[in-house]
Amino acid sequence: MTRLDLTRSPRALALLRSRWPQFLLRAITLAGFIFTILAGLMGSVVGSHNFAIIFVWIAWWTALKLAFIPFGGRSWCSICPIPMPGEWLQNGGILQPRGSMGIGLGKRWPKVLRGTWIQAGGFLLIGLFGALTLTSAKITAIVLLFILVLALALSLVFERRSFCNYLCPIGGFSGLYAQAGPVELRVKDTDICAAHIEKTCYTACPWGQYPLALKSSANCGLCMECLRVCPSENIAVNLRPWGSDLGPKTKHRIDEAFLGLVMLASALVDSAIFLGPWGQLKSAAYNIGSPDWFLFAxxxxxxxxGILPGLYVGATWAANRFGSTNASLRKSLAHYSQVLVPLGLMVWIAFTISFAFVKFGYVLPVVTDPLGWGWNLLGLTKSAGVGETTSFSLVLQVAMLTVGLFWSSRVALRISETIRQAAPLIAFSSLFTMAMLWLLVG
Amino acid sequence: MPMESLPYKTTPTNWKRWAWVIPYAGLALLILFIPLPLPFHAPQDRLLRIEASSFQFTPGEIQINPGDRVTIELVSTDVVHGFSLDAYGFELKADPGQTATGTFIADQAGVFRFRCSVACGNLHPFMIGKLQIGPNLLFFRGIALGLLAISAALISVRNVSRGTT
Amino acid sequence: MKKERIARWIVIILVLTAIGVPLGSWWLSRAQGTQIEIHARMPENGGWSIDTIQAKVGQPIHLRLTSDDVVHGFALGKSDMESWLSIFPGEYVETTLVFEHPGKYIFYCTRWCGLNHWRMHGEIIVTGEGDPIPGDSLPLFLQYNIDIDAPHYAENIPSSPPSVERGSRFSDRLPNYAIDKQTYFLTSPEGLWLKLRSEPSLSDLSDMDIWDIVRWIWDRQNSSNSQSLGFKLFMALASAAHGESGRGDGVMARGLPVMDHSNMGSGLVRPPDFTDPHVLLSASPAILEGKIIRGGMGTGMPSWGSILSRDQIHSIIDYLYTIAWESIK
Structure with a gap:
């Protein structure tokens, strides 16, 4: 497969090798993160006038789904500030590679808690409380603060980026869809690594990955630590065709299927709540603790x-029956989870176009008055218009859903022996795409 | 060791494998944009009384025909609300007890969201209703595109399996 | 290690800036403190964030108003509609108030913000030298000891719409009391009709002629300016409860039980139907004034005596009668 190795450009290599560009970006995002928490706590309770709401849920959440992930895989993780304070302590310095200089118990993450199960659970929680979190600056700030403190605390107990690897819902989201993304970090020459005894790259990796064994971009946070410590300049950062981690031979775990299904369900439910005309559903999702909310939950x-996993298990079971090999259902559930990746990614993109394009007008007013205290720092307009869905945005949503169906069908076909075997998975994708089509443009 | 310039390729792309994309893209554009005749209904005057409360419109889903002359009566039942119809630039604002009325001609067909245009609380940005004017062609185009996408996937994989992968 | 130290300083400075900007400006705005910042919230969420303001005679107070949830309004009791302010969520509106007289002033919300909108008021307590706020005259129902809670329902109503123009033809035949202001205030249209009907000098006139006269008298007593102001006030303050046409079916009240005298005082009830001529033609301006000033005693009708000026109340009464006259078919 075609790859374009960025490290072959001296300029790009220098940029990736130096700790400074990434450090500066992370320092800025850290300051921004802390400002966001304060804005959420101290600023206007009116969401459209609070930096925390607009920058987290409109600007960043949109950028993640429309830019960072589809064009950079886990690129957000490489500049995410959340692990920064913990790593300062872990590494005994902020510009240091991983080493034994810092403090922390450095325990290994318990085996039973590995995988993306907790991340999927976290994403479910975001969905269950989403209507409140999305509209309340204070709750948003408290969630962000909680995440920051939790990441710091965990980094003192457990080794490396345990929080990112096993708990962060956004890490799960980014990791899952990074498999479809066009960026990967791989070794150039496996023989060089095999001959290298120290494994400095593994020691340096905050994610606990060994680059030689890296087959999927799901777990690599693109932090470039391995590239910096490799004595042989044997690490490549490749631009690659989209969807390169998805294919007949790649390895997948059953928790990826669960994570993928949770993401699909979240996209479906969020579309229904936030874009649908059903006011009672909105109120039910918002009034946490009320009888209606329990119904909604x-x-x-x-x-x-239940429903989505049921359909998926059914489709996989049928696919399994149509196949010649007697793979176990559990194995097939993991294998076919790849179909959920492009489907989910494109569905989230379509949802984001529908959701965020209307609300972009809110961004400028909070830039000029981030706390909603009546400032006008940049002399811009102080209140946003209503916003509207344009016909361009609608066509774009349909196009994204179509690409998603094409892509997931293609993956289903590529990882199946026959068309017949892929058909149930394609039917699953079609059904889901149609549901989204109805929610978004119906 | 690093080479001096980009790009660097390990294997050349076999572009012929992707030749089917061109007719399919053309077909996709055709499905999306080809003008379709709409069933004709004699335009009529419609009076729509829409009640706005936090955070919903009642009725929230309305169907009318293209060409209809629509009069909206916006009645707010709890706090000040607004009504802004996508693509039409039509807006009303109503205090409780003061019905706002406005008229427009439904000269664009499709499904349009209408939204509250006066901040009315936390869920205000999601206070949305749906006005369908004529058949929802985009939805049907979307379904046709979906079928096209599946057939494109079949073709792309058939061609791939003949190739080197 | 030098680079490490630079990096640490960069992080510390950036983070301190991120913390310092909001904290610092919050502290600065506290320290300057020439303005009083008031947040308006629905009564269920706490109402006015400050509901008692202290002021001194002649010393201006600067208010900075914003809303935390929905559109609210701000007005001083008995102020003109032109001075009412709208407060939009997340936006700020400023106003400066100066008081000439010591005493207690009311401020209240002028834009409906839910069922409890009418509970949303606060006080400005003005101290200092000067004459006290000129008080309103004693309400008519107290001056004349009228029971404003007595049931009233007109037994006589016109059979067709009375006409001011026809009524004016008989103006020179009327007894003096008929066009007296005091008679107007203390007599219901039906009462005046009965009185005139029993006048021997008018015995040649038909019942309808008398109604035309009453209609003409009512028209004489109030100007169209007053009626249109009354209409504006009614729409802004009352129509959400009383209905835009006065039918008693306003959006806030339409689900409530219909008022009859068995459920008076037992909770919220629907306002009366002003488009039923039996209701208002049996009420004198004094009764209506009393009800508006005092409020509904548990029916949900607020007490408007400190919120509206006497002139504003009379404008509303003038407008109400036009509803009654115009709904006669």
Missing amino acids: GAFLITAL
């Missing part, structure tokens, strides 16, 4: 844990 959980 039940319906959400049944969709995420």
